[in-house]
Structure formats: C-alpha cells, structure tokens
Amino acid sequence: MLKFVVRRLLLLVPILFGLSVLLFVWLRALPGGPAQALLGERATAESVARIESLYGLNDAWYVQYWKFVSAAVQLDFGNSARTNRPVAEEMARTFPATFELAVAALIFAIGIGIPLGYFAARKYGSWLDNLSVSGSLLGVAVPVFFLAYILKYVFSVQLGWFPTQGRQDPRMDADHPTGLYVLDGLITGNPEASWDAIMHLVLPAIALGAIPLAVIVRITRASVLDVVHEDYVRTAEAKGLWERTITRRHVLRNALLPVVTVIGLQAGLLFSGAILTETVFAFDGVGRFIAEAISNRDYAVLQGFILVIAAIYVIVNLLVDVSYGLIDPRVRVR
Amino acid sequence: MTSTEPLLDVRDLSVTFTRKGGPTVRAVDGVSFTVRPGETVSLVGESGSGKSVTSLAVMGLLPRRGVQVGGQVLFDGDDLLTLPRDRLRDIRGRDIAMVFQDPMSSLNPVVPIGVQVTEVLERHQDLHGEKARAAAADLLARVGIPDPTRRLKEYPHQLSGGMRQRALIAMALACQPRLLIADEPTTALDVTIQAQIIELLKELVQDTGAALVLITHDLGIVAGLCDTVHVMYSGRVVESAGRRELFARPRHPYTGGLLGSVPRLDAPRGAPLHPIPGSPTDVLRWDRGCAFAPRCQNRVDACTEGPPPLESYAGRSLRCLNPLTESEEVSA
Numbered sequence: 219m220l221k222f223v224v225r226r227l228l229l230l231v232p233i234l235f236g237l238s239v240l241l242f243v244w245l246r247a248l249p250g251g252p253a254q255a256l257l258g259e260r261a262t263a264e265s266v267a268r269i270e271s272l273y274g275l276n277d278a279w280y281v282q283y284w285k286f287v288s289a290a291v292q293l294d295f296g297n298s299a300r301t302n303r304p305v306a307e308e309m310a311r312t313f314p315a316t317f318e319l320a321v322a323a324l325i326f327a328i329g330i331g332i333p334l335g336y337f338a339a340r341k342y343g344s345w346l347d348n349l350s351v352s353g354s355l356l357g358v359a360v361p362v363f364f365l366a367y368i369l370k371y372v373f374s375v376q377l378g379w380f381p382t383q384g385r386q387d388p389r390m391d392a393d394h395p396t397g398l399y400v401l402d403g404l405i406t407g408n409p410e411a412s413w414d415a416i417m418h419l420v421l422p423a424i425a426l427g428a429i430p431l432a433v434i435v436r437i438t439r440a441s442v443l444d445v446v447h448e449d450y451v452r453t454a455e456a457k458g459l460w461e462r463t464i465t466r467r468h469v470l471r472n473a474l475l476p477v478v479t480v481i482g483l484q485a486g487l488l489f490s491g492a493i494l495t496e497t498v499f500a501f502d503g504v505g506r507f508i509a510e511a512i513s514n515r516d517y518a519v520l521q522g523f524i525l526v527i528a529a530i531y532v533i534v535n536l537l538v539d540v541s542y543g544l545i546d547p548r549v550r551v552r
Numbered sequence: 553m554t555s556t557e558p559l560l561d562v563r564d565l566s567v568t569f570t571r572k573g574g575p576t577v578r579a580v581d582g583v584s585f586t587v588r589p590g591e592t593v594s595l596v597g598e599s600g601s602g603k604s605v606t607s608l609a610v611m612g613l614l615p616r617r618g619v620q621v622g623g624q625v626l627f628d629g630d631d632l633l634t635l636p637r638d639r640l641r642d643i644r645g646r647d648i649a650m651v652f653q654d655p656m657s658s659l660n661p662v663v664p665i666g667v668q669v670t671e672v673l674e675r676h677q678d679l680h681g682e683k684a685r686a687a688a689a690d691l692l693a694r695v696g697i698p699d700p701t702r703r704l705k706e707y708p709h710q711l712s713g714g715m716r717q718r719a720l721i722a723m724a725l726a727c728q729p730r731l732l733i734a735d736e737p738t739t740a741l742d743v744t745i746q747a748q749i750i751e752l753l754k755e756l757v758q759d760t761g762a763a764l765v766l767i768t769h770d771l772g773i774v775a776g777l778c779d780t781v782h783v784m785y786s787g788r789v790v791e792s793a794g795r796r797e798l799f800a801r802p803r804h805p806y807t808g809g810l811l812g813s814v815p816r817l818d819a820p821r822g823a824p825l826h827p828i829p830g831s832p833t834d835v836l837r838w839d840r841g842c843a844f845a846p847r848c849q850n851r852v853d854a855c856t857e858g859p860p861p862l863e864s865y866a867g868r869s870l871r872c873l874n875p876l877t878e879s880e881e882v883s884a
C-alpha cells in the first residue's frame with residue numbers, strides 16, 4: 219500500500235512539470251506578449267517596458283522558466299497584479315474558503331445521492347425511480363450559474379431564508395484562525411459564527427453540488443441494479459440473512475466501488491463549478507478570485523493557482539485510489 | 553414412522569417466466585418429487601432442462617417480477633411457496649442450505665471468507681465474536697481447508713477454485729441443515745477437483761444425516777452417491793427410479809442417451825461415447841407431444857399426437873410411449 223502511494227506521489231512530479239511548461243508557453247504566446255496582454259491594447263510603450271523589466275520578461279526564455287520553477291517550488295508565485303499582494307497569500311486566504319464550500323457540496327451530493335440512487339434501484343420503475351432518473355438528467359443539463367441565480371433569487375432575495383452573499387455576516391465579530399469559518403466558530407467558542415457560516419454555505423453548496431449529485435444518483439442506481447443480480451447476493455439470500463445485512467454488506471459494499479471513483483472525478487471538477495458559484499454568491503474563494511484574475515489578466519495569479527489546483531486534483535485522485543484499495547481487496551494485492 | 557414421512561415434498565411445481573414483449577417460458581412444468589430425511593436425490597438433465605429453476609423455486613430465490621410459480625413445496629409440512637418471507641428467511645440457511653455452481657461468483661469478492669461464514673452463525677445460531685470465529689475455523693477445517701484460521705481473514709480471490717467451493721460448502725453446513733441442495737457443485741471445477749468435492753459432499757451428508765438434492769447434467773457424478781434419480785427434460789420429469797435400477801435398466805430413451813454419453817469405468821479404453829444426437833433446444837412443446845421426439849430414435853407416431861403421461865409402476869415413473877427394452881439398452 220505504502221509503495222503504491224509513494225509511486226503515485228512521484229507521478230505528481232512529471233505531471234506538474236508538464237503543466238508548468240504548458241502554462242509558461244501559453245502565457246508567453248499571448249499576442250504582444252504578457253505585458254501587452256496585461257496592460258491592454260492601448261498601453262504605452264513605456265508602461266510595457268516597465269512591466270517587462272518588472273517581471274523579468276526580457277530575460278532569455280530558459281532563464282525565465284528557471285526563475286518561475288525555482289520560485290514556484292518555494293510557493294513563491296510573485297505578486298498579484300491586481301491586489302499587489304503575494305499570490306501565496308491570496309492562496310492562503312481563498313483555498314480554505316473553497317475547500318469548505320467543496321466539502322459542503324460533496325456532503326450534500328453524497329448524502330442525498332447514494333441513498334436516492336439506492337432506493338431508485340430497489341424500487342425500479344416506481345415514481346421515485348422515474349423522478350430520480352429525470353432529475354439527474356436535469357441536474358447535469360442545467361448550467362451551474364443559472365441554478366445558482368435561481369436559488370439565490372428564490373431562497374435569498376424573495377424568501378429571505380438565506381443570506382445573499384459572502385461567507386459571514388460582516389457585522390459578526392468572528393476570528394478566523396484556520397480560514398475554515400465553520401471550524402473557526404467552533405474552536406474560538408463562537409457557535410453563532412459557525413451557524414452563520416453554515417447558512418452562507420447552504421445555497422452555494424447546493425448549486426455546486428447539483429451536478430455531482432446527479433452523477434452520483436445515476437451511477438449508484440446503475441451499480442445497485444447490476445449488483446443485486448450477482449450470484450453472491452443470491453448466496454446471501456440463500457443463507458437467510460436479514461435484508462439489512464444483505465444490503466449493507468453484500469449489495470452496497472460492491473455497488474459503491476464505481477461510485478467512489480466518480481466521487482473522486484467530481485471532486486476534482488468542483489473547482490470549475492466553483493468559479494461560477496462563487497461569483498454568483500460573492501463567495502470569497504478560489505473560483506471567484508480566478509474569475510477576477512481572468513478578467514484582469516492577472517497572469518501571476520493564474521499561473522500559480524492553476525498549478526496548485528492541478529496538484530490538488532492529482533492528490534484527490536490519489537486519495538480516491540487509496541480508499542478504493544481499502545474497500546476492494548482485489549486492488550490491494552495487485 | 554416419521555422417517556418415512558418426506559422432509560421435502562414438491563408437488564406439481566411449475567414455473568413460468570413472462571417477459572414484456574417476449575414469449576412466456578414454462579421452465580418447470582408439473583414437477584413432483586420427494587426427499588426423505590437423510591435421503592440423497594438427484595435431478596439430472598442437460599442444460600436448460602429446468603433443474604436450477606426448480607431448486608431456486610424450492611428456496612424461494614426466484615426473482616419476484618415476471619415469474620409465476622404454481623404447485624406446492626412442502627417442507628416439514630409447511631408450504632414454502634406461501635410462507636411469510638420472514639419465516640422463509642428463518643428456514644433458509646438453517647434448515648435448507650444451498651451450494652451453487654460457480655464458487656467464484658457465488659462468494660462476495662470484497663468480504664473476507666471468515667465473515668461470510670460467521671454471518672450465517674450470527675444469523676441463525678446467535679454465535680458472535682470469538683465464538684463465531686472459532687466455529688467458522690472448525691467448519692473450514694471440517695471441509696478440508698488447511699490453515700483455517702489464516703483463511704478466515706482471506707478474500708475469495710486468494711483461494712483456489714476447489715477451496716472456494718469447500719468454503720461455500722462450509723457456509724451451507726454451518727447450521728447443520730436437514731436438507732442441502734447442491735446445484736452443479738462441481739461443474740465449474742477442474743476434473744481432478746470434481747471427484748474430491750463429490751467425495752466431501754458424500755462424507756458430510758453421511759456424517760450429518762442431512763438429506764441431499766444433487767443437481768447435475770452428468771450421470772457419472774450420480775453413480776456413487778444417490779438413492780433416487782429424477783431425469784428431467786424440458787421442464788418435466790421423464791423418468792424416476794432408484795439409482796441402481798436406473799443405471800442397470802434405463803427405460804426412457806433420453807436416460808439411455810445420457811448413460812451412453814457417460815464414460816464407463818468398465819468399458820474398454822477408447823470405446824466410443826454416444827452423445828445424444830441433436831440439441832436440447834430442439835424441443836417440441838409438451839402440449840403437442842413428447843418434447844424429446846425430435847431427437848428420439850424410438851419415436852412412434854403417437855409420440856407427436858399428445859403429451860405422454862407420467863406412469864408409475866414397480867417403484868419407477870416413466871414418461872414414454874415406446875420405452876427401451878432390455879436388448880436396446882446395451883446399444884444405447
């Protein structure tokens with residue numbers, strides 16, 4: 219198992235290397251070079267020259283690449299052109315926010331998706347089944363930002379059940395040692411702040427979790443439908459086991475194997491959904507920060523954030539594979 | 553007196569599959585047989601003759617949708633077909649146990665062997681924890697699995713095919729059932745392992761006094777084991793007899809054909825086998841005549857004019873209008 223983990227971690231190195239090259243080339247291939255792109259078409263020659271020398275854009279490409287890589291391994295991605303603060307600092311602020319949102323979205327998607335998919339399969343052809351199938355089709359078809367707007371309009375603006383934006387009521391006096399606001403409230407003995415953070419999370423989490431929910435329902439349902447016809451389930455029935463033992467031990471344990479893989483893939487994709495969701499709810503996380511970096515051509519930010527996101531994506535998939543090995547003994551042996 | 557009362561009494565069992573838009577298939581058609589305590593009974597027939605469906609109907613394991621089951625399955629006097637599901641669950645695994653054909657697919661790949669044994673003990677005998685594990689290790693040792701304590705922690709893919717089938721047999725025997733149904737228990741195994749598994753089953757039913765229903769397509773397997781043999785063709789019993797009488801004097805042409813295709817120990821080496829001509833899918837519907845008629849060398853005109861009845865005489869049952877005579881048996 220340890221060997222497996224180490225091997226997968228080593229695989230990170232070539233992936234990140236390839237990605238850094240791609241990013242580097244892409245940024246330099248922009249029309250007029252990055253400085254022009256940053257300042258816009260009407261930038262004066264002076265300001266372009268100033269930016270180029272500021273960012274070392276006049277150096278030979280390999281010098282530039284070397285500088286970029288050696289800084290990046292020390293988590294130094296330069297300063298944001300927009301906020302003028304170190305990119306690493308912006309990461310430390312925004313990543314916990316998006317992590318918290320992603321966890322909430324996954325709790326929503328998994329907590330509802332697996333039971334719903336299971337019962338849809340067991341009541342194959344019933345109204346619940348039909349509803350979950352059409353619902354999951356709708357779930358993947360509706361654009362995230364549209365869903366986010368609808369949720370915000372109905373439940374925040376019209377009904378007033380949830381706050382419309384942000385992560386915490388600004389009037390609330392709360393400390394944030396970890397940047398995970400729900401956790402912060404608990405460790406600073408301020409449960410009201412936790413509750414307030416949860417209320418801020420509900421709608422964004424639903425918007426972000428909708429697609430994973432739909433996918434999880436579909437995969438769980440299909441997988442359970444397969445597994446209930448397996449010979450070993452018939453063996454379990456022949457032993458006279460209680461239905462709940464058969465469900466837990468024989469059906470779900472096998473049916474969830476493909477679901478775990480899908481959850482991993484969806485977890486990785488949450489970043490792209492977060493760009494839209496966080497923008498709609500003015501949620502101060504990675505997604506919103508990247509969206510602003512894109513519209514402001516803040517290349518230092520894009521470069522650094524994309525690299526780190528890619529690393530996280532690979533690590534999430536590693537975690538998925540490891541957990542897969544824990545529930546499927548056949549993988550462990552190989 | 554009680555020993556002559558049947559333990560299992562299957563009466564006029566029929567199973568029909570109906571599929572939306574498809575034809576209805578009558579897989580089992582008026583099958584009756586009894587099993588007395590401690591008796592070993594065999595259901596024999598080519599693939600597709602309805603043996604597995606019969607056993608699943610007895611166990612109540614047929615799918616609930618698209619299946620109609622008729623007749624009675626009396627176990628200890630209770631009709632299993634009408635018993636409430638929870639009562640049936642109490643009987644399954646405790647009083648009637650089953651061993652299936654493919655030991656790989658019949659074991660859960662992600663649950664240790666030990667758990668798959670102890671779960672039966674937990675369910676029916678209220679044995680838990682260390683006690684259940686010790687009992688499970690004893691069971692594995694009893695079916696000839698070496699190093700049972702270590703095997704308990706292993707997963708099915710870590711065992712060989714023969715060991716897996718032994719493990720399944722251990723699970724089936726865990727609660728000392730009064731009836732064991734084995735559906736082609738050796739078909740998926742290597743030839744050398746087959747004999748070992750049959751020997752094991754024989755020994756175990758002798759030791760525990762359990763009755764056995766052995767399902768097979770191979771009369772050769774039945775030879776050393778069963779008291780009574782029922783030969784099935786296309787969902788019906790075509791001949792029933794004691795094992796010795798059946799082997800000595802098969803009367804149904806199909807039984808004769810099955811015997812002719814069994815390698816015999818007393819035959820000279822290289823003597824030709826005589827497989828039954830045609831395929832089991834080449835059948836007539838029973839309501840039009842004898843289903844075996846398209847393949848039968850004894851066919852007479854009456855055979856395709858109506859279904860031949862099952863007639864009983866001298867402890868035998870036979871469904872044939874022109875049975876084999878003594879001289880024909882030899883050539884069969």
Ligand SMILES: Nc1ncnc2c1ncn2[C@@H]1O[C@H](COP(=O)(O)OP(=O)(O)O)[C@@H](O)[C@H]1O
Pocket residue numbers: 569577578579597598599600601602603604605606
């Ligand atoms: N689930 C099912 N749906 C439809 N037909 C079935 C089903 N299971 C079995 N049958 C049919 O019932 C017949 C008998 O099958 P089976 O009892 O498995 O034969 P065997 O004697 O080889 O065990 C076959 O013709 C098969 O096509």
Ligand code: SF4
Pocket residue numbers: 804805806842843844845846848849850851852855860871872873874875
């Ligand atoms: S009834 Fe006729 S066709 Fe059928 S087995 Fe007997 S002789 Fe052959």
Ligand SMILES: [Mg+2]
Pocket residue numbers: 600603604605735736
């Ligand atoms: Mg079969």
